[in-house]
Amino acid sequence: MFQTSIGPSGGLAGYLRPETAQGQFLTFQKLLEFNQQAMPFASASIGKSFRNEISPRSGLMRVREFLMAEIEHFVDPEGGKSHPRFVEVKDVELALLSREVQLGGKTDVEKMSIGKAVSSGLVDNETLGYFLARIQLFLKRLGVDQSKLRFRQHMANEMAHYAADCWDAELLTSYGWVECVGCADRSAYDLTVHAKRTGVPLVVRETRNEPLRIEEWQIDLDKKKFGPRFKKDGKAVEAAVEALTQEQREIFAGELNKDGRIVIDVPGVGNGKVELEKDILEIVKRTRVENIREYTPNVIEPSFGIGRILYSLVEHIYWSRPGDEARGVLSFPPPVAPTKVLLVPLSTNPEFSKLVRRFSHKLRALGISNRIDDTSASIGKRYARNDELGTPLGVTADFQSLKDGSFTLRDRDTMKQVRASEEEIVAAIKSLSEGTEIWEDVAKRLPEFTEQQVD
Numbered sequence: 001m002f003q004t005s006i007g008p009s010g011g012l013a014g015y016l017r018p019e020t021a022q023g024q025f026l027t028f029q030k031l032l033e034f035n036q037q038a039m040p041f042a043s044a045s046i047g048k049s050f051r052n053e054i055s056p057r058s059g060l061m062r063v064r065e066f067l068m069a070e071i072e073h074f075v076d077p078e079g080g081k082s083h084p085r086f087v088e089v090k091d092v093e094l095a096l097l098s099r100e101v102q103l104g105g106k107t108d109v110e111k112m113s114i115g116k117a118v119s120s121g122l123v124d125n126e127t128l129g130y131f132l133a134r135i136q137l138f139l140k141r142l143g144v145d146q147s148k149l150r151f152r153q154h155m156a157n158e159m160a161h162y163a164a165d166c167w168d169a170e171l172l173t174s175y176g177w178v179e180c181v182g183c184a185d186r187s188a189y190d191l192t193v194h195a196k197r198t199g200v201p202l203v204v205r206e207t208r209n210e211p212l213r214i215e216e217w218q219i220d221l222d223k224k225k226f227g228p229r230f231k232k233d234g235k236a237v238e239a240a241v242e243a244l245t246q247e248q249r250e251i252f253a254g255e256l257n258k259d260g261r262i263v264i265d266v267p268g269v270g271n272g273k274v275e276l277e278k279d280i281l282e283i284v285k286r287t288r289v290e291n292i293r294e295y296t297p298n299v300i301e302p303s304f305g306i307g308r309i310l311y312s313l314v315e316h317i318y319w320s321r322p323g324d325e326a327r328g329v330l331s332f333p334p335p336v337a338p339t340k341v342l343l344v345p346l347s348t349n350p351e352f353s354k355l356v357r358r359f360s361h362k363l364r365a366l367g368i369s370n371r372i373d374d375t376s377a378s379i380g381k382r383y384a385r386n387d388e389l390g391t392p393l394g395v396t397a398d399f400q401s402l403k404d405g406s407f408t409l410r411d412r413d414t415m416k417q418v419r420a421s422e423e424e425i426v427a428a429i430k431s432l433s434e435g436t437e438i439w440e441d442v443a444k445r446l447p448e449f450t451e452q453q454v455d
């Protein structure tokens with residue numbers, strides 16, 4: 001995350017990473033090894049990133065230090081960057097704001113299935129499309145208001161020069177539309193540049209199903225004569241020979257045949273021209289068989305700004321009970337809520353307290369976070385203040401609980417309650433917290449409860 005080097009004035013210069021991505025690119029060869037050399041594959045990383053924002057503002061929206069989560073999905077560029085699981089998401093509908101529409105000075109979104117967006121070429125390829133759909137499904141699961149989500153395509157001048165296509169998931173907030181997740185096809189840029197600078201190849205090597213036969217002009221140098229003739233310039237001359245393109249080789253092969261000599265450019269040696277004769281090199285056409293295919297993968301990168309997502313989410317899910325502005329509700333979906341269940345004894349009766357503690361212990365053993373509110377405030381008040389904290393479920397122990405061991409379960413958003421045995425209530429809490437059921441499923445299954453017996 002932090003790198004140092006000696007700066008121009010001799011002082012120690014520090015660098016903070018602006019994204020987590022580069023660490024994943026640098027370790028690409030290891031990551032590929034962990035994946036048994038199989039393509040495609042993805043790696044993910046979460047951690048702090050730093051930006052030298054000129055004017056940090058808008059609360060958590062533009063800060064100099066923030067939490068970032070990035071996925072790097074490495075894909076073979078041959079074959080149109082298809083994705084094996086694209087079929088699973090092809091019908092997901094996205095609100096897309098294309099480059100064309102923006103060029104026309106408009107901001108109208110078009111609702112389109114990601115399948116159609118990719119087949120029509122609006123979204124460049126399946127892998128990019130797959131991640132756009134997954135980003136939407138993820139944000140939906142978090143509780144983001146789907147009517148306040150759009151995907152905006154980058155304009156050509158906005159996109160990094162190496163990117164093939166790029167879309168931002170933007171959320172509508174009181175600050176306007178804010179980019180919360182970026183999703184770019186970074187092509188082979190990062191791996192290529194790192195490999196060039198470090199001299200360490202970052203490539204995939206695959207055995208070909210069918211060996212590839214390549215007809216090419218090859219150059220054979222007589223090394224024994226080469227060294228004594230060119231002495232210290234030998235390396236430069238040899239490099240210039242090796243760098244000759246196939247087209248140049250073909251022309252030189254003809255010249256060598258005809259004149260018995262060729263003249264090639266070698267900058268920095270003599271007058272920049274070097275004569276090579278037939279006795280020292282031969283240029284012949286041969287067939288080379290290649291069994292291994294070597295290529296630099298392309299990278300599709302969804303990049304999540306956690307602070308921006310959380311902030312926008314809180315704006316989307318905070319509301320007031322109609323007719324009662326003072327009663328705020330924070331509608332975190334149960335799988336996301338930090339505390340899943342509020343446990344309330346009906347009154348300060350020590351028998352209720354015992355029941356509630358036992359219930360709490362049971363939930364904790366299942367890994368379900370919960371809180372007891374055994375203050376003397378009215379039950380309505382205790383629920384109201386936990387609604388505002390975002391706790392989605394409430395369990396009450398009352399006289400009936402003492403009699404038959406049943407409990408009530410309350411849904412924060414609808415304020416509806418059901419009543420059932422302890423076992424059934426715990427099972428319902430578990431499936432709601434894990435997201436395998438929603439409140440409507442539970443309400444259908446368990447009998448509704450409307451009146452608390454208060455004495």
Ligand SMILES: Nc1ncnc2c1ncn2[C@@H]1O[C@H](COP(=O)(O)OP(=O)(O)OP(=O)(O)O)[C@@H](O)[C@H]1O
Pocket residue numbers: 051053060061062063064066068179180181182303304305306307308309
């Ligand atoms: N200064 C910042 N503060 C908080 N989050 C940020 C900041 N800069 C970027 N992010 C988050 O990181 C994600 C990926 O970074 P990316 O480089 O794509 O953003 P960016 O294009 O520089 O953002 P912006 O155009 O708003 O400056 C963004 O989608 C955003 O959620």
